[in-house]
Amino acid sequence: MKAKQRDNEHTGKIAQEEIFAREAELExxxxxxxxxxxxxxxxxxxxxxxxxxxxxxxxxxxxxLIERARRHFPYEEKLLLLYLExxxxxxxxxxxxxxxxxxxxxxxxNVTLWRSLIRNKQCAMAQCIVPDVLKLYRKSTxxxxxxxxxxxxxxxxxxxxxTFCRQAGLCELMFGMIQHTLGMNVTGRYGTDSMFASAxxxxxxxxxxxxxLKSGLPMNEIWLRVELLRSAFHYLPFEGxxxxxxxxRMVLTDDVVGYxxxxxxxxxxxxxxxxxxxxxxxxxxxxxxxxxxxSYEMDYAEQLLPLFLHPGRDRSLDSPFYAFIKQLSVAPSYxxxxxxxxxxxxxxxxxxxxxxDHFEGTExxxxxxxxxxxxxxxxxxxxVLSQGDGKPVPLEDAKAKTVRARVKHMLKHTHSSxxxxxxxxxxxxxxxxxxxxxSGACRKIFSTSVQVYCSNEGTEDDIEANNDxxxxxxxxxxxxxxxxxxxEAIKALTxxxxxxxxxxxxxxxxSLTVSDTMKLSALQKxxxxxxxxxxxxxxxxxxxxNTQTEHYFVSNPMVTSIKAYVVYLALIRSxxxxxxxxxxxxxxxxxxPSNARQKMLRQRLFEIYLQLFExxxxxxxxxxxxxxxxxxxxxLDVVDRTLNEFPSNLYVLRLVAxxxxxxxxxxxxxxxxxxxxxxxxxxxxxxxxxxxxxxxTNTLDDFITMxxxxxxxRILNLLGGVLKSSTDNKCSAxxxxxxxxxxxxxxxxxxxxxxxxxxxxxxxxxxxxLYAALEACPWNKALYLDGxxxxxxxxxxxxxxxxxxxxxxxxxxxxxxxxxxx
Numbered sequence: 120m121k122a123k124q125r126d127n128e129h130t131g132k133i134a135q136e137e138i139f140a141r142e143a144e145l146e147x148x149x150x151x152x153x154x155x156x157x158x159x160x161x162x163x164x165x166x167x168x169x170x171x172x173x174x175x176x177x178x179x180x181x182x183x184l185i186e187r188a189r190r191h192f193p194y195e196e197k198l199l200l201l202y203l204e205x206x207x208x209x210x211x212x213x214x215x216x217x218x219x220x221x222x223x224x225x226x227x228x229n230v231t232l233w234r235s236l237i238r239n240k241q242c243a244m245a246q247c248i249v250p251d252v253l254k255l256y257r258k259s260t261x262x263x264x265x266x267x268x269x270x271x272x273x274x275x276x277x278x279x280x281x282t283f284c285r286q287a288g289l290c291e292l293m294f295g296m297i298q299h300t301l302g303m304n305v306t307g308r309y310g311t312d313s314m315f316a317s318a319x320x321x322x323x324x325x326x327x328x329x330x331x332l333k334s335g336l337p338m339n340e341i342w343l344r345v346e347l348l349r350s351a352f353h354y355l356p357f358e359g360x361x362x363x364x365x366x367x368r369m370v371l372t373d374d375v376v377g378y379x380x381x382x383x384x385x386x387x388x389x390x391x392x393x394x395x396x397x398x399x400x401x402x403x404x405x406x407x408x409x410x411x412x413x414s415y416e417m418d419y420a421e422q423l424l425p426l427f428l429h430p431g432r433d434r435s436l437d438s439p440f441y442a443f444i445k446q447l448s449v450a451p452s453y454x455x456x457x458x459x460x461x462x463x464x465x466x467x468x469x470x471x472x473x474x475x476d477h478f479e480g481t482e483x484x485x486x487x488x489x490x491x492x493x494x495x496x497x498x499x500x501x502x503v504l505s506q507g508d509g510k511p512v513p514l515e516d517a518k519a520k521t522v523r524a525r526v527k528h529m530l531k532h533t534h535s536s537x538x539x540x541x542x543x544x545x546x547x548x549x550x551x552x553x554x555x556x557x558s559g560a561c562r563k564i565f566s567t568s569v570q571v572y573c574s575n576e577g578t579e580d581d582i583e584a585n586n587d588x589x590x591x592x593x594x595x596x597x598x599x600x601x602x603x604x605x606x607e608a609i610k611a612l613t614x615x616x617x618x619x620x621x622x623x624x625x626x627x628x629x630s631l632t633v634s635d636t637m638k639l640s641a642l643q644k645x646x647x648x649x650x651x652x653x654x655x656x657x658x659x660x661x662x663x664x665n666t667q668t669e670h671y672f673v674s675n676p677m678v679t680s681i682k683a684y685v686v687y688l689a690l691i692r693s694x695x696x697x698x699x700x701x702x703x704x705x706x707x708x709x710x711x712p713s714n715a716r717q718k719m720l721r722q723r724l725f726e727i728y729l730q731l732f733e734x735x736x737x738x739x740x741x742x743x744x745x746x747x748x749x750x751x752x753x754x755l756d757v758v759d760r761t762l763n764e765f766p767s768n769l770y771v772l773r774l775v776a777x778x779x780x781x782x783x784x785x786x787x788x789x790x791x792x793x794x795x796x797x798x799x800x801x802x803x804x805x806x807x808x809x810x811x812x813x814x815x816t817n818t819l820d821d822f823i824t825m826x827x828x829x830x831x832x833r834i835l836n837l838l839g840g841v842l843k844s845s846t847d848n849k850c851s852a853x854x855x856x857x858x859x860x861x862x863x864x865x866x867x868x869x870x871x872x873x874x875x876x877x878x879x880x881x882x883x884x885x886x887x888x889l890y891a892a893l894e895a896c897p898w899n900k901a902l903y904l905d906g907x908x909x910x911x912x913x914x915x916x917x918x919x920x921x922x923x924x925x926x927x928x929x930x931x932x933x934x935x936x937x938x939x940x941x
Contacts, residue, residue, distance in 0.1 A: 138168045155195050158188035162201055178208040196231065203235045212243040228266040233259040234279075241283065242415075242857060247897040249287050249925040256280040257377035264380045270387045273380055278394050280378050282416050285398060286859070288900035288927030290354035290451065291317075295370035297395050298356075300379045305388045306477045314469055317355035319362065323459070324352045332935070339914045342932050343907050349929035351450035351458045355466075367927065389482045390668045392474045399467055400452060401489070402496060404428050406767065407671040415896065417796045418859045420447035421454065425769055427499040428492055430549065431601055431733055436777060439808050441503045443800070447863060449901045455500060467493070475533060484540045485672040487533060491546040494526060498553050514554045522554065539575075541587035542673065544568035545594045557602050562624045565595050569622050582652050582676045589615065589683055590674040595624055596686065600734060603741045605690060606631040609638075612687045616641040638691050645684040652677035653708065656720070671719060678723045681705055685727060686734070695731050699753075702728050712764070725761040726770055732757070733774070751780055755789060762793035769797060776801040783809065783833065796858045799841055803864065806830045806837070831872070838865040842891075859899040862892035866902075870909040885910040893920070900926050 145161045162184055169177040182205040189198050206215050219236045226232065237259065241252050260276050263269070277300065284293040294315045302310025309315070331344050356370035382388060393407060402424035426432065426440055445456040453464035468490070475486045498514055505512055514522075526547065530538060537543055544564060551561040572588055592615045599608040610631045614622045617640060656677045685698040692698070706724055709717040732754045758775045761768060775781070775789055776798075786805070790798050810830035841855050842865060855861060869885050889906040896902055903921055907914045921928055 135170055138170060141168075153191060155188075155192050155197060158192070159197060159201070162188070175209070178205065181205055182209050199229075199231055203231070207239065212239060212246055215239050216246065227262050230263060230267075230272050230275075233263065237279070241898055242895075244894050244897045247924060249289070249898065252283065252898070253280070256283070260378055260380065268383050270382050270384050273382070274387065274390060274394060277378065277391075278398070278416075281398050283898065286415070286418060286899045286901070287924075288350065290350075290927070291356045291368055291370050292374065293398065294354065295356045295375045296378050297398065299372070299375050300391065301395060303379065304382045304385070304391055306473065308473055308477075309470075312473075313358070314466070314473075315355055316358045317353060317368065319357060319359055321352050321459075324348060327458070338932060338936065339907075339911065341935055342918070342930055343904065343914070345930040345935060346928070347450065347904065348458065353929060354451040354463075365929070389478060392478075392486070393668065395470065396467075396489070399470065401467065401493070403489075404492065404769075405671045407668055415857045415859065415899075418899065418901070419449065419452075420444045420800075420860065421452065422797070423769070423800060424496050425492075426773055427496050429770060429773065430552065430597060431737075432773065433777060436804075436808060437499060437503050438506060439804055439811070441500060443804050443807070446867070447860060453497075455504065464497075472529070475529075475537075479534060480536060481669050481673060483534055484537050484543055485669055487529070487537050487540075487543050488546045488672070490529065491526065491543070491550055494522060495546075495550045495553050498522060498550065502553075513556065519554045522550070526550065539571070541568055541572055541591045545591040548591075549594065549598075552598055557598055559625065561598075565591065566622075566624045569624075573620050573622070582648060582655070582680060586674060586676040586679050588619075589679045592622065593679065593682055593686065597730075600737060603737075605738070606633075609633055609687070609690050612683065612690070613637055613641045615683070616644045642684075642687060642691070645680070645687055649677075649680045649684045652680040653705070657708065670716075675720065675723065678720060678727070681724065682727050682730075685731065689731050689734055695735055698731055699728065702731075718764075722761075722765050722768065725757065725765070726768070728757050729754070729761070729771060729774055758789065759792070762790070762798075766793040766795045767797050772798055772801050776805045777808070783830075787837070794841060795854060796861060799837065799855070799861055800864070802837055803834050803868075806834045831868075831874075834868055835865075838868060842895075856895050859892070859896040859902050862888075862895060863902060863905045866892065866905055866909045882910060882912060886913055889913065897924060898926070 141164065142161070145157070145164060149157045149161065162181065165177075165181050165184060171177050171180070182202075185198060185202045185205050189195070189202060192198055203219070206218055210218065216236065216239055219232055219239065223229065223232050223236065237252065237255050240246050240255055256276065256279070260273070260280070263272050263276065277296070281293045281296055284290070284296070298310055298315040302308075327348055328345060331341055331348070334341070336344075353365070353368055357368040362369050382391065393403075397403065400419045400421040402421050404425040421444065423440065423444055427437065445454055448454040448456055450457040451459070451463045453460050453467055457463075471486060471490045471493070475483050475490065477483075478486060501518055502512060502514055505515065530543075530547070545568075548561055548564040548568075551558070551564055555561060569588065569591065592611055596608045596611055599605075599611065610633055611622065611624065613633050617637060681702070685701055688698040688701070689695055702724060706721060706728075709720050709724070711717045732750070735750065755775070758771060761771050765771070772790070776786065778786070781789070783806070787802070790802060807830065813830070838861065842861060866885060866888055869888055870881060872879075872881050875881050885906075889902075889910045892902050893906070900921070903917050903926070906917055918928075918932070
């Protein structure tokens with residue numbers, strides 16, 4: 120035993136000597152030629168090769184090196200980021216804040232320092248007092264506006280501040296900020312239409328409160344229910360004079376003026392509208408913002424609703440998706456699980472309608488498309504709620520008629536450019552498909568829009584001009600393949616290239632057979648089109664131009680051309696080899712991760728790559744053929760490459776999380792390398808779905824009642840492992856650790872353990888997890904309210920904490936006691 124210990128000590132000494140030798144070599148390299156990259160290499164080397172058993176000593180050693188580097192390069196942004204990460208690990212929060220404040224006095228225009236100061240103040244349990252954090256937001260916004268006049272910085276601060284207000288329960292302040300900034304920078308109608316104004320009393324709220332007060336429940340339970348109820352109704356500012364009953368509902372101009380500033384460049388108004396919709400929990404299918412989201416921003420379950428926008432999804436999963444989203448949804452929301460959801464949905468619709476009317480051209484068409492996507496999600500919600508035995512059902516005729524009337528009214532009163540926009544009608548066709556399937560009405564929408572376009576446009580093959588037509592036809596082709604109509608899909612693509620005026624999707628008696636000569640001719644024309652598009656996209660002017668926000672929402676001509684080419688190639692060939700080879704070539708051509716435009720193009724190319732596997736899977740399924748193991752390996756390889764670059768892509772996450780050919784351990788292995796909040800949420804939904812499938816396929820006798828189901832334990836292990844590993848590395852930028860939605864889900868899963876083993880205290884485990892969650896996200900009101908449900912014994916302490924942090928509290932127990940006695 121002693122000999123083995125001596126061998127270990129000897130090995131440790133050798134390894135330490137090698138580390139010191141390598142460090143000395145890097146130091147000599149810095150002395151020979153001092154550059155920032157060499158200093159960063161040395162810092163990274165020390166991070167990867169700690170020499171002390173005590174991590175604190177390693178962090179101190181790392182910080183001293185960063186401070187040395189900053190003395191040589193005091194204005195280098197990369198070193199500043201390393202320094203701000205290092206001081207959090209070494210110093211207590213009050214010293215960290217003091218160090219950052221001293222740095223700000225020397226450079227008041229540094230955005231990174233201000234954001235770090237706010238983040239450390241907001242994320243520290245002892246320091247997070249809501250008015251103090253808002254004071255920092257106000258001070259930073261004013262300083263940076265006066266010094267930099269940068270719209271990008273102002274929009275970022277506005278989004279972060281409004282998100283903080285929403286999460287702290289200050290929805291009135293958030294909507295007051297939104298009203299003033301939209302009225303100042305977009306159109307005055309947002310400020311004058313009483314759109315963001317609340318009534319003093321709601322009869323429905325009064326009736327519900329009376330029922331709760333008369334229920335005879337304990338006071339703790341009464342407080343929790345009334346608080347949730349008032350939060351669902353009182354989220355807009357009250358503008359009718361003084362309100363003595365709840366003064367916090369009043370938001371005056373003086374309350375918001377410090378957070379709202381005019382845009383220097385009014386073209387940024389479109390981005391401001393998108394930011395506002397995001398604050399209102401609008402479900403965006405595309406990740407449009409260039410910068411990474413803050414970890415605490417992704418705290419609402421509605422971010423998973425774009426799963427319903429994938430036409431090729433397994434519709435038997437719609438009910439589990441919706442049940443999960445409904446469980447974690449927080450009022451105010453347009454999800455039906457919330458009381459007063461109708462008023463909030465009307466607010467979102469009205470906000471979108473005003474924006475569609477204000478903007479013109481592409482921006483207005485994009486917003487109209489978003490409106491139609493929201494309607495499609497609501498149709499899916501209606502269908503899920505109408506399910507009886509869990510099987511998908513079509514939408515009832517009366518409800519479909521109401522949706523059509525609302526959409527037609529919107530299309531009738533919009534700009535004429537939107538009435539002739541093919542992307543808008545492509546989305547309208549998808550909405551009809553969701554309601555009635557590939558019916559005559561759905562086909563008529565697509566056919567009419569194509570015929571009108573072809574009658575107005577020339578026959579020249581201009582890539583930019585015909586891009587919208589290609590996008591619409593590819594949308595229809597996807598639907599045809601889902602219905603097993605492969606021959607019609609090939610015919611549609613062939614006509615798109617060779618006989619544009621003969622394109623029709625309505626049922627006709629025309630032959631669907633396409634000769635080999637026509638197929639080769641169409642393939643050659645598509646190949647020529649792709650070559651022209653790639654050459655155009657590869658020009659220096661195209662690469663150097665900044666990717667504007669609207670480019671994330673419209674179809675790119677090169678991507679559309681490539682998609683048409685590879686899909687056609689996959690349909691007329693017996694395998695995917697040639698199509699995937701072509702895609703690999705295009706991915707090789709656009710591989711600069713620092714170029715925002717190329718990054719956007721790569722994401723779409725990877726999605727096309729995975730759509731090819733879906734086409735092959737559908738073909739095998741309709742032909743009742745087993746899936747080859749080589750295909751699964753290739754599929755997982757592409758998934759791994761995609762998630763390595765785009766770990767939050769919902770389309771890719773859905774494909775892999777609900778793949779029936781992957782056992783649980785392999786699925787954990789695939790997604791475990793690229794864990795993001797969305798990936799964790801989909802893993803939990805997948806585990807629940809597998810557990811439900813096991814329960815349906817096995818009798819109850821197969822399970823021991825005293826033991827938890829295996830997937831329940833897997834969910835607990837997943838969430839516990841994810842949040843624990845993040846806690847061990849408590850960096851302020853930890854994406855998973857600072858995500859309140861994951862902590863709320865973990866709390867609920869811990870609380871819901873009817874088969875817990877003897878001696879295991881569920882409430883005690885919930886209590887410990889609750890305080891760990893509050894340590895990570897002390898400003899998030901939803902966590903406190905979930906804690907009151909899952910750890911009811913801690914309710915009085917939670918209420919004291921909410922008062923101490925000055926979170927928004929609508930109901931005070933003393934007030935409710937008086938009301939109950941009355």
